[in-house]
Amino acid sequence: MNTKRALVGVIMVLAFVMGSAQTVRQFRVKEFGAVGDGKTDDAKAIQKAIDACSSSGGGKLIFDAATTFLSGPIQIKSNVEMHLEPGSVLLANPDESIYKMSAFRTNPGEGTLWIWGEHFENFSISGTGTIDGNGIKFMGKELDDSYELKPFNVLDPRPHVMTLIDGKNIRIHDAHIGNSAYWTIHLVGCNDVVISGISLINSLKVRNSDGIDVDHSKNVRISDCYIESGDDCICLKNRREYEDYGVCENIVVTNCTMTSRSCAIKIGSENMDTIRQVLFNNCIIKKSNRGVGIQHRDEGVVSDVVFSNMIIEGHMFSDVWWGKAEPIYITAYRRAKINHKDANWRFPKGATEGKVGYVRNISFSNIKCYSENGVYVSAESKDKIDNISFDQVDVYINKTTSIVGGVYDRRPANVEGFVKGTTAGFYFDTAGSILVRNSSVVWGPNKAPYFKMAIEKKNLGSLKVQNFIGLSAQ
Template sequence: MTKKLVLTVIVFCISLTAISQKIYDVKKYGAKGDGKTNDAVAIQKAIDACSITGGRVLIPAPFTFLTGPFNVKSNVDLYIEGGAKILASPDEKLYTESAFRDNKGEGTIWIGGKNIENFSISGSGKIDGNGISFMGAEEDDAYVLKPFNVLDPRPHVLTIIGGKNIRIKDVHIGNSAYWTVHLIGCNDVVVSGITLLNSLKVRNSDGIDVDHSKNVRISDCYIESGDDCICLKNRREFEEFGACENITVTNCTMTSSSCAIKIGSENMDAIRQVVFNNCIIKKSNRGVGIQNRDEGTVSDVIFSNMIIEGRLTTDTWWGKAEPIYITAYRRAKGNHKDANWRFPKGATEGKVGEIRNIYFTNIQCTGENGAYVSAESKDKIKNIVFDNVSVFIDKTTTNPGGLYDRRPCEADGFIKGSTSGFYFDAAESVKLQNCSVQWGKNKPDYFKYAVESKNVDSLVINNLEGQSAFPEKLETVKKQ
């Protein structure tokens, strides 16, 4: 077969594919695309029609489609052309459905989908949550949150509950007033090649939240968010969906005012069999955080081949520049805002589950703090391995250090403590092998040891390179 004939066959096959997929252009269903008219009804009509036969709902360029809430459905490819935009309406009265069922104090649903299959979002256009429209005044480090009575109207951008075979690829999605992509009880999900940009000053503006979901693959994404960039969790409002498991995240770049990669803190079930590989974290207040505050467990997690850069921000944001953070403390109770919807029904206090079998390998950390492992009792954290993890610590901001952030916990949220390369406080079986600790030129007096350990059963250190911040007066490793 000649090259010319092969090319002709390929073009013909592509043409047949394009012809066989029915296109539902939202403008043909009445959408104006003028950036002023609420096009939600027209977009919903196109989605409803497409779902019957299967096909593509086209969001055409160069138009901006202002919309209130609408629902996506099965057998639909929502295709947003380059130069096209779906923009959330700033009218708060339009947002009436809680993102967390009976818990109405944590945002609403803008683009939603329930029990859908074979749904995708594609194209190089934009989904814009219009987040700043829902904020109060801008301050130095954050926007003020507007007061509300019962329902917080801030919309989550995309909420899919009970989805199967979900694909989100290539789009630009963000500027969210609350969480951006929330996957609840989903199975078989691929998120690839997206750009997700939220304001670093918008609180609660998570990037991707994987909640009670299974078999999720996230790859080749660029994410900036005020809150967590990627978070795995098990919220109590959706407990019927079971464990969060079989999750892979690869080739992503992230920046957060809080924690770039977080597991927890909401976890009432099990989070297990998770791999993060080939990721870069830039200028984040916390790099990787496993933050268990409920009775659920976290197990069998690998972090590998990563670069983590941390810097201190203000107490508005969670974290104290820890590049790696593992904590297990029961959740705060009483009148704390987290308590009402976080504890089991009828309970007034909670418990905390185990964290075990966590591996860090080939990780480069730079910033204003070291790796931190801490629990309310040493049996809560077991079998933590650091292999070829390098830590470089230097004071680079004016924000106060010498602190660790254990919020939200029953004990004190902020704990004073020395800044050490690796700080272990209550754990069983911790291993450091082929690790290193170095210090920069700016060394306040709370910079201390290469390794500091308290109340740890079986700490094994092999081939540690480095010394304390002040080797003339402090030992390299301090054990208590």
Template sequence: MMNIQKTYLSLFRIFLLCAVPFMGKASAEFSPQNDYSISAYGALGDGKHDDAAAIQKAIDACSAAGGGRVVIPAGKTYLAGPFKLKSNVEFHVEANARVLANPDEQVYKESAFRANVGEGTIWIGGERLENVTLSGSGIIDGNGVSFMGAELEDSYVLKPFNVLDPRPHVLTIIGGRNIRIHDLTIRNSAYWTVHLIGCDDVVIDNITLLNSLKVRNSDGIDLDHSKNVRISNCYIESGDDCICLKNRREYEEFGACENIVVTNCTMTSRSCAIKIGSENMDSINNVLISNCVITKSNRGIGIQNRDEGTVSNVIFSNILIDSHLFSDVWWGKAEPIYITAYRRAKGNNKDANWRFPKGATEGKVGAVRNITFSNVKCSSENGVYVSAESADKVSGIFFDQVDLHIAKTTSIPGGIYDRRPSEAEGLVKSSISGFYLENATGIKVRNSSVTWGKELPAYYGHALFSRKVTELQLLNFEGNAAFKGKTVAIKNEK
């Protein structure tokens, strides 16, 4: 028996001698050697002490070492003022961890729009970055209501400021390449939430973005002069636009906004769920938006061209839209689909000097062309609205299988189309049609319909109305007037 025990003991020792080196090697290969916990750099996570310096130290160390993952540990709230991301860094917020913007307005010094200091500041920023990821199942919280004034029925009062508007944008990346944002919850922005300027090769996937529906300017995702962007599987609630494509004048060196794909997203907005414009001093082109659900919104889809840039080659497909009226605080009058091209109003903004080309006191508007809507189902208090200052500004608009059900669902007065911010009249009183088309060229409406709800106000009218539209084609269009016998279903004016 003693010999057998000695034999087993000898074999066990041999096993350990062989296995330990292998186990050590495996441990070295697979342990998170490139993780940089912000706690190791002094972050307290008590929700009171500003941990921005510790976060910045961890980011700097990670980047200097060639890259890795900066970890925001679970279970704590890390209050932070501004800090900068760097190349080759993954900013990972663990489950049940929260990064919270410091509510002290004095810590926000850097303008989100360079020398134009009237439109907010940068909280989490970075410029000329490569290979940057924001990830994790935790929360990045902009602490937005802390920067607001008094609460009103459907909005907050905006606090006055002298020169710099201190409201922080949550994330601002300028000139980034290979940017990835996934799985996070980002919420409570005081201004724009995710602002990507001049970025190339971007993926935003499976994020939940929740802003207060009462906070003005709280855009969800703004793609500004950015290219080759894929947005998918996101849920977005924003007081202002949920997803917006634009070309701001402050960053004109970055060129066009193009090659954009948005799919499988659900959105709610008090302004416009999916918007192109209004700032567009370059070109926006090659855009595919599909398989989206828009609920409880003001506008559904909007192309709002107000500057000299152009919009072209855009396809919207397989989309459900539910839109309602809100107060005049918000641009829009429940138009489920909205296409307009008007010169921008002069002097109607706090930063009017930045709205026009350098040295100009008024602007021009570029063309909107080759836009397709396919299999779009709308329930709304208003109809499709297409309007431009002249017929050459909007052309090649194709509606295929676009079905509208129009009914009164709020107590807010209607009978208005909204063309703000426009040098032409902004809020236009009008009878409401299922499709209202004016000053355009080459509009085709095929396999589409308009139906009406019950107990309609008197301002509802035609199924389709057109004025000064050349090359209008109707193929298999179905729809009656809102009040049979009172007016015709289809009316065309020269």
């Protein structure tokens, strides 16, 4: 009797599982007219499949294995899992004329939409295929350290790979996403996002090719990713164009490896609201022009951020890129007034000059830095940066390139952009309270004449140094 009951139970469970599996409907884009020859634009067919999947209550949108689907702009919808089978490629159409929608609402100067969605929920990307932004096709001439940017009139046609606006319950995992002409994954006003296990590889010569931009978004978890970007790998911000979405908060980044020609991990510079409650842990930064940067230039605030258990390797590149090999960088200066393609969006509406908010409660612990420059903290007044702690932060400085250093990069600020001076292990210029504890500075064998002090300080509210090891370089 007990055996019969057990068998009945097993059968019921199997029936439930099989029934549940059958409820996940599959929508193969080829069945909706996609050709998949890598030459025909399949956007209409793909959109038809997305619409059918969403309107039927949801399901799996499948891109067939070992097939390249060329596509212009497509809009994702709710309850869709975009599944890329092994060897499948979703490739951006290189025809600039088909990209009509600005990625920043009524600001047309910073790229267009390719894969995008707005006011949606329950969207995911899975599989080991590739989403390819075809970025090099949108570039000008290749230079030694970058590509030229093509001139444009009003609308910059370079497409962002993926722009997700006001999305909820988003999951992106395992796929290969990259070769972007502009930003790669842009989360705007999103809530409850998990990005895990992806490879995001852009050309290191493409300017503006950010990896993941977390903009006015909340409850975002990024883990186990490998990212290469000419511009920032992971950037937290609050852009003015989307100010209605409020603060950026509750962000966790862990177990990621990054390489950038600019700043691998950046907070700012666009921040007209609040960025708070942020954790970066267990990350490796390789050969980046700047490792970790809080680049504050607007009226918002940055608070309660923890960086821990990291290896940062700095490397100098040309002035095309942001940074001067600072492994850790915190600055707070009002934004420069410049004649820029989107200058009207840099300041509050009606203002011709901005102001900068504060940066507070920032902690660095167990960080190993290997670079051509040291840690840099600087602000326009002492109240703008306060309560910064460095615990077990070890800085090894050695000249490894022929690019002349002895410079800190404060662009884009209303003061001198490049500040010439001596290279210190820790350089503190105008801030409130700073703590350096259980840390060290070591100079490598290749010493430049501008390598000087282990710690250099100017105009600080207070500096506490405990259990520090380090001598001057000369």
